[in-house]
Amino acid sequence: MLIVMKQDATQEDVERVNEVIEKLGFRPHPMPGAARTAIGITGNQGAVDRTHFENLPGVADAIRVTKPYKLISKTLRPEKSVIKVGNATIGGDELAMIAGPCAVESFDQVFEAAEIVASSGAKFFRGGAFKPRTSPYAFQGKGEEGLKILAQVREQFDLNIVTEAMDEHGVDLVEKYGDCIQIGTRNMQNFSLLKYVGQTRKPVLLKRGMSATLDEFLLAAEYIMAEGNYDVILCERGIRTFNRYARNTLDLSIVPAVHKISHLPVIVDPSHATGHNYMVAPMAKAGVAVGADGLIIEVHPCPEEALCDGAQAMLPEQYFELNEQVKAMRELMFPVKETVAV
Ligand code: PEP
Ligand code: MN
Numbered sequence: 001m002l003i004v005m006k007q008d009a010t011q012e013d014v015e016r017v018n019e020v021i022e023k024l025g026f027r028p029h030p031m032p033g034a035a036r037t038a039i040g041i042t043g044n045q046g047a048v049d050r051t052h053f054e055n056l057p058g059v060a061d062a063i064r065v066t067k068p069y070k071l072i073s074k075t076l077r078p079e080k081s082v083i084k085v086g087n088a089t090i091g092g093d094e095l096a097m098i099a100g101p102c103a104v105e106s107f108d109q110v111f112e113a114a115e116i117v118a119s120s121g122a123k124f125f126r127g128g129a130f131k132p133r134t135s136p137y138a139f140q141g142k143g144e145e146g147l148k149i150l151a152q153v154r155e156q157f158d159l160n161i162v163t164e165a166m167d168e169h170g171v172d173l174v175e176k177y178g179d180c181i182q183i184g185t186r187n188m189q190n191f192s193l194l195k196y197v198g199q200t201r202k203p204v205l206l207k208r209g210m211s212a213t214l215d216e217f218l219l220a221a222e223y224i225m226a227e228g229n230y231d232v233i234l235c236e237r238g239i240r241t242f243n244r245y246a247r248n249t250l251d252l253s254i255v256p257a258v259h260k261i262s263h264l265p266v267i268v269d270p271s272h273a274t275g276h277n278y279m280v281a282p283m284a285k286a287g288v289a290v291g292a293d294g295l296i297i298e299v300h301p302c303p304e305e306a307l308c309d310g311a312q313a314m315l316p317e318q319y320f321e322l323n324e325q326v327k328a329m330r331e332l333m334f335p336v337k338e339t340v341a342v
Contacts, residue, residue: 001048013058071225086160086179088123091265096294097122102309104146112301118157125159147177198227234266238273247275267294
């Protein structure tokens with residue numbers, strides 16, 4: 001069930017509806033929008049009786065939700081969500097560029113990379129301090145020490161830090177040092193972790209599970225939002241197919257599919273989707289062409305020395321060129337509509 005408030009409904013009207021929902025033993029999720037507020041209800045097993053709401057002041061309609069998701073849905077919030085990440089946003093007019101190395105390796109490597117990313121005008125810096133590696137013998141990341149380096153990057157370069165957490169302890173640390181908690185592909189259906197990040201008040205970058213369907217992906221976001229954290233950014237990073245020439249298959253059709261159903265922003269990661277340096281730029285541009293709200297690009301000052309994902313890392317000059325190209329594409333394909341002041 002979702003309650004759509006009238007355009008002129010007051011804050012008291014909204015609070016009254018919230019109270020009724022809570023009295024029924026459920027949880028209200030008010031979503032203010034440009035034209036009206038809607039209130040999602042979670043915690044109910046079966047249908048909620050609409051007669052509880054239809055005569056309350058300010059209520060326009062009580063709609064039964066037939067889809068498995070509620071809070072991610074455009075029915076609840078017709079306009080796109082613009083998510084605040086540190087001092088910048090994702091999902092607005094500007095293409096969000098999240099760039100940096102795969103992993104935090106050392107202070108010097110991270111600072112060199114940050115200088116590249118900052119000078120490109122990007123507002124977000126990535127780099128993993130906790131690395132989910134296939135082999136237990138591969139470099140696992142520098143943990144809290146790495147997060148401290150990232151926090152210094154924010155101070156020095158005014159970049160917002162996006163970094164992965166793999167477990168609850170990692171979430172606590174990323175909350176402390178970072179600006180956005182990344183949940184990686186391997187954890188997209190780690191439901192207890194999703195609930196845990198849902199209880200934080202830091203934005204979450206949720207990467208698509210490598211074999212997740214659209215519904216599974218959206219329901220993973222729903223898990224986070226059902227806990228009260230509505231700041232979720234989705235990320236397509238490639239899925240497993242029979243393709244052997246790339247690390248994964250970048251499923252770009254999910255971008256318009258998400259935009260059709262959900263108000264959440266969706267970005268594209270052509271680095272992990274392809275695994276090869278020469279494929280990153282073309283697939284990044286393809287991502288922009290289909291309307292992605294941003295990109296994740298791995299860039300390393302010296303890819304041949306990278307401890308992780310060196311084969312897909314862009315060289316600084318390649319990254320600069322791509323950055324200019326995607327910005328130009330974005331302006332050309334999705335020009336910002338001028339609002340005329342009256
Ligand atoms: C990453 O972004 O560093 C990463 C490990 O990505 P994914 O979870 O998509 O593999
Ligand atoms: Mn990587």
